[in-house]
Amino acid sequence: MPSLDVQACRDRSGEFSAVVRALRERQQAAPAPAAAAARPAALSRHKEFMAVAKLIGRDISQTYSKLEKLTLLAKRRSLYEDRPMEIEELTRIIKQDMGSLNKQILQLQQLSRSPDGGKSVQSFSSNVVVTLQQKLANMSSQFKGVLEVRTENLRRQRSRREQFSRGGVSSNLPPSALSGFHQGSVLLADEAAARGDTVLELGADGQQQGQMLLMEEQDTYYQARSETMKNIESTVVELGAIFQQLAHMVHEQEEMVQRIDANVEDTSMNVEAAHSEILKYFQSVSSNRWLMVKVFGVLIVFFIVFVMFLT
Amino acid sequence: MAASLREKQVVAIKKILNLNAPLVNSSTTEPVWKVLVYDKYGQDVISPVLAVKELRDLGVTLHMPLHAVRNTVPDAPAIYLCVPSDDNLRRICQDLADNVYDSYYFNFLAPISRQKLELLATAALQANCAASIKKVFDQYVHFISLEKDMFVLRHHDNETTSYYALNRGDVKDTEMDVMINSMVDSLFAVCVTLGTVPIIRCPRNNAAEMVAERLDRRLRENVRDARSSLFSGETLAGGQYAFQRPLLVVLDRNMDLATPLHHTWTYQALAHDVLDLRLNRVTVEETVGEDERRQTKTKTFDLAPTDEFWQQHKGSPFPMVAEAVQEELDKYRASEGEVKQLKHAMGLDGESDEAISLLSDNTAKLTSAVSSLPELLERKRLIDAHTTIATAILEHIKRRKLDAYFETEEKLLSRAAPERPLVELLRDPEMGSAADALRLFLMHYVSAEEVSSTELEQCVQALSERGADLSAVQFAKRWRMYNRMPTSANQYLGGGTKTVNMFSKLMSQGSQFVMEGVKNLVVKKHNLPVTRIVDALMEQKSLPEVEEFRYLDPKLLRPPGSEAQGARSRNTFQEAVVFVVGGGNYIEYQNLVDYTKSKTGTATKRVIYGCSDLQNASQFLKQLGQLGTEMQ
Numbered sequence: 001m002p003s004l005d006v007q008a009c010r011d012r013s014g015e016f017s018a019v020v021r022a023l024r025e026r027q028q029a030a031p032a033p034a035a036a037a038a039r040p041a042a043l044s045r046h047k048e049f050m051a052v053a054k055l056i057g058r059d060i061s062q063t064y065s066k067l068e069k070l071t072l073l074a075k076r077r078s079l080y081e082d083r084p085m086e087i088e089e090l091t092r093i094i095k096q097d098m099g100s101l102n103k104q105i106l107q108l109q110q111l112s113r114s115p116d117g118g119k120s121v122q123s124f125s126s127n128v129v130v131t132l133q134q135k136l137a138n139m140s141s142q143f144k145g146v147l148e149v150r151t152e153n154l155r156r157q158r159s160r161r162e163q164f165s166r167g168g169v170s171s172n173l174p175p176s177a178l179s180g181f182h183q184g185s186v187l188l189a190d191e192a193a194a195r196g197d198t199v200l201e202l203g204a205d206g207q208q209q210g211q212m213l214l215m216e217e218q219d220t221y222y223q224a225r226s227e228t229m230k231n232i233e234s235t236v237v238e239l240g241a242i243f244q245q246l247a248h249m250v251h252e253q254e255e256m257v258q259r260i261d262a263n264v265e266d267t268s269m270n271v272e273a274a275h276s277e278i279l280k281y282f283q284s285v286s287s288n289r290w291l292m293v294k295v296f297g298v299l300i301v302f303f304i305v306f307v308m309f310l311t
Numbered sequence: 312m313a314a315s316l317r318e319k320q321v322v323a324i325k326k327i328l329n330l331n332a333p334l335v336n337s338s339t340t341e342p343v344w345k346v347l348v349y350d351k352y353g354q355d356v357i358s359p360v361l362a363v364k365e366l367r368d369l370g371v372t373l374h375m376p377l378h379a380v381r382n383t384v385p386d387a388p389a390i391y392l393c394v395p396s397d398d399n400l401r402r403i404c405q406d407l408a409d410n411v412y413d414s415y416y417f418n419f420l421a422p423i424s425r426q427k428l429e430l431l432a433t434a435a436l437q438a439n440c441a442a443s444i445k446k447v448f449d450q451y452v453h454f455i456s457l458e459k460d461m462f463v464l465r466h467h468d469n470e471t472t473s474y475y476a477l478n479r480g481d482v483k484d485t486e487m488d489v490m491i492n493s494m495v496d497s498l499f500a501v502c503v504t505l506g507t508v509p510i511i512r513c514p515r516n517n518a519a520e521m522v523a524e525r526l527d528r529r530l531r532e533n534v535r536d537a538r539s540s541l542f543s544g545e546t547l548a549g550g551q552y553a554f555q556r557p558l559l560v561v562l563d564r565n566m567d568l569a570t571p572l573h574h575t576w577t578y579q580a581l582a583h584d585v586l587d588l589r590l591n592r593v594t595v596e597e598t599v600g601e602d603e604r605r606q607t608k609t610k611t612f613d614l615a616p617t618d619e620f621w622q623q624h625k626g627s628p629f630p631m632v633a634e635a636v637q638e639e640l641d642k643y644r645a646s647e648g649e650v651k652q653l654k655h656a657m658g659l660d661g662e663s664d665e666a667i668s669l670l671s672d673n674t675a676k677l678t679s680a681v682s683s684l685p686e687l688l689e690r691k692r693l694i695d696a697h698t699t700i701a702t703a704i705l706e707h708i709k710r711r712k713l714d715a716y717f718e719t720e721e722k723l724l725s726r727a728a729p730e731r732p733l734v735e736l737l738r739d740p741e742m743g744s745a746a747d748a749l750r751l752f753l754m755h756y757v758s759a760e761e762v763s764s765t766e767l768e769q770c771v772q773a774l775s776e777r778g779a780d781l782s783a784v785q786f787a788k789r790w791r792m793y794n795r796m797p798t799s800a801n802q803y804l805g806g807g808t809k810t811v812n813m814f815s816k817l818m819s820q821g822s823q824f825v826m827e828g829v830k831n832l833v834v835k836k837h838n839l840p841v842t843r844i845v846d847a848l849m850e851q852k853s854l855p856e857v858e859e860f861r862y863l864d865p866k867l868l869r870p871p872g873s874e875a876q877g878a879r880s881r882n883t884f885q886e887a888v889v890f891v892v893g894g895g896n897y898i899e900y901q902n903l904v905d906y907t908k909s910k911t912g913t914a915t916k917r918v919i920y921g922c923s924d925l926q927n928a929s930q931f932l933k934q935l936g937q938l939g940t941e942m943q
Contacts, residue, residue: 008323008504009331010449012423019432020441027436050344050386057342118382120346120373127372128344134367135342 046121049111053128056104060135063097066090067143074150084228087150094143095235098136105132137243144239147232154225165218316919317456319504321360324452327418328369330388331446346384346412347374350393352420355455355466357392359591362615377402381411388414388445394453395423404434407444415444420453421496451500454921457591459616461900462921464497466590472923474564474893475934477518480941491518494923495525498890499533501921502526502559508534509559509888511863512848514856519563519892523863526561530865557886560845564893567840568790569724569758571896571931572750574716578632579625580897582700584927585707591615595703612696620697626901629704636701639694646687711743716751723755725837734766737773745779750928753935756787782939783932789942839902841889845918846906849884888919894931895922 070090073083112125285291314322325334328347347366349357354376366374375381377393389412393399406412417431428447435441455463465472472490476482502509508530513523564571575581579588587594593612614621620639624632708714719736733755737748752770756762775781838846840856847854889903900920910916926934 007506008319008451008500009326009418010422010451011331012428012447012449013445016428016432016444016447019429020436023429023432023436024441046385053344054341061341120375120382120384124344124346124373124384124387127367131342131344131367131370131372 045111046125049108049125049128052104052108052111053132056101056108056132059097059101059104060132060139063094063101064139066094066097067139067146070094071142071146071149074146074153076153084224088228088231091147091231091235095238098140098143099238101136105129105136108132137247140239140243144236147236151229151232154228158225161221165214315459316462316501316505317360317459319506320356320452320454320456323450323504324357324361325369327392327448327450327452328366328371328390330390330416331418331448342370344372344387345370346387346389347371348377348381348389348391348393349374350377350399351467352394352453352465353377353392355590356420356452359455359457362613381406383409383411385413387412388416390416390418392418392420392450394421395419395427400427400430403431407434407438407440410438410440413443417444417447418450419448420450422449423447451503453500454497454504455590457925458900460904460917460919462501462919463895463925464494464921464923466924472893473934474926474931475937477893478565478938480938491521491525494522494892495529498522498526498559498561498921499529501888502530505557505888507556508865509557510884511559511561511865512860513561513863514563514566514860517563517565519561520861522890522892523559523561523861526559527863527865534865555882555885557888558849558884559888559890560848561890561892562841562844564891564895565790566844568787568935569754570839570841570898571894571926572754572928573898574713574720574747574750574928575898576628576714576717577626577897577901578629578701578704580901581629581704581708583897583925584929585704585713586700588614588927593700595699597699597703610699612700618693620693626904629701629708632697632701633705636694636697639690640698643687643690643694646683646690650684650687711747712741713743713747716743716747720751720754724758734769734773737770738776740777745774745777746929746932748777749774749779749783750932753783753787753932756784757791780936782937782943783935784939785942786935786939838906839899841891841899842902842906845887845889845903849887849916851883885915886917886919888921891920891922893922894924894926895920896926896928896931 070087073087073090109129112122112129322334326332328345330343330345363374371390372387373384377391377399391403393403403417407415423431431444431447432441435444453464455466457463470476472494476490477487511523511527513519575584582588582593591614593614595610595612597608597610614625616622620635624635627635733752737752752774756767756770771781771784774784843854844857846852847857848860891899903918903920907916907918
């Protein structure tokens, strides 16, 4: 849908500033107005907080633009325009950025817990932290999506290359990939054991020279691909860790589906109920003369007993 | 497709929250953290359309009521959204004196007068912070969009413009003025948000006419004022109907008293009637526990635009809703089963031989399952919510025999004789509460051609035996004398119900909705008076009721007061905005929606329904009672 612009307002700021100017001239003769109410200077920590928050916000938006570029690159499907080095580079940078952003946001959260300023400032700070976390979470999931697209494309390219080149290596993954680290792909490791033998056998099978060369070429190509896959795997795993952390932090403050009038009604209802209860109690207490008599009676009895006990 | 009223209002509000700058839809911009301060009117406007999450997305990290105790938040711009009343302005001036925020963006829901602007400027100068007031805007968004084509004017303070307030015997002219002006303000805001100058039609000699005349004057003044007209962009609007102006029909509640008292059968209208539905939020009371330790818990549910089940079924008759909930529950269980099965399958597949492709497939399936888990949870939550709501409604129906009432009323409206004579029905203590009986009788009384005095006496006696409050009947008598429109014999065309016996497939499926003894009534389409009038006006048909309607066109160059004789547009209208002065309800809204749906094809019509406030039947009955007691 094309973006709407609805002109449902009228700007009175010009009028306002004209009025201010006119009044100011009129007031020139009158004594100078009192200085602005002094704000407590102890909000320096809050200023620090805001400065850091601004930095983080700017970093997030920059990382976002990098991510968009990566998305464009990863979506390319043609065999010959592929620029693996650039994609690798970008992926690495973005991964680093996300890690550092994560740390920065944690630090910011520490800062926000300072008992500075009033309640408003505290809730403001915590909400800022939550919003930044959510933005980071969104970006991470988008990043994951892009990596998945990239993996998909790699696989497709590989299968197409196989079609074109009749080298006939029938395995789907080269041995070097399988010897990489397997933190997230234990199942692949099993495959490796089964697969590795067959490939090596094929390789050592005394084929013609041409085919050997071809296979070597393919090998290096496959190695490059496998490096990429390895990196993608590790990135996804790290992302998973970040996700968990973020989910934990975001869950701490859940206000996903609330509306702004939710608590107000609750509170006013509770306050009214409490007020009526107190009134009732007050009435019962104040109109209960017998209560006074009873209280006095008990006190006197105790006094007498006490006195008699002592003497 | 042209945007709906609610979408346009949301765009306007988002612009406000973006510090009055046009929205740029990109995530690469730096976030700016803001504080939102609102009064109760601002709260009403924002709360049905923007949830807290969306506010956070726009950068609003803190939102507080205007009159609460607020502490300083430095370094953040503050956005104020309120009406420029004296109380609010006093509080704002106090804020300025206390120097609570660094920069201020004032958005007033109604245009602020020159004096108040000066007051604000004086306060700013005294506090020496005139430079921190960045913007002052008049926002024309002072109405509440409940649905994408339904709006209400007020929620808080809706007694000031209710049916009772408008029709009281002792209403003073000044009070009437104030009420009419507030309605005109909001209607003007609706026109500005839509961006078009409509053609206005209204009946004569009642409050609707006054509203329409003043609105016409206001629109004319604004269009003439070339420098600051709010409608200058009208001819540039995109869409097919750029040259078509919509029709604004202003009607008065007095024209049709029967519909607000009607017992209804569609989901949304039932929820409004039987439960507490306000600003798209339902409060349901559940009794948990055995008889001795009964605890009533109240639960609230938000019926948001993202709730697909609600959007699809809010206009369906209740039995269909029950079936649909059952279907949804089955579908949900099936998807849940799939996910569980996948989990099971993952454990087994690791040892097979052809694993790589299968593995990637499984990974893909697993990731899709993982990402669909929150979706599933959301669906479960919605199904639970609707189950609770529907069960509560069902309880009420069974207890008060609302289905029998509905059937009887439909028969009455279509001039068929009811199964049992009316007096017997009113006397029967099993049929619902006294208020229900009163409603039935009043409906009959205000819509029947003739009611003999003996019948009237008998019914009144039966009602007083039941303990119903009879002052409303007094008022109805007077109303009948003055306001009854000559009803033609087929006023409620085509109504009538078929009673289908309830051996439903629900019972065979063992569902929770055991609707024993509740008749499965199938509603045939019929048109309420409001719909008929709108249809006649849009299609330029001539009906006896419509003949006398006035025709007001703010764009015509004529001095106000004279009637435009031949300058009427002869085209049929494709868009209409219907406004009912004195209270509306979901029944009329649903009827209009059905009418719009039935007109698809080459002649698609869009009708927006609005009213000064939403009354359900019991509230309306109370107002009629008050009017009746005052008469005596």
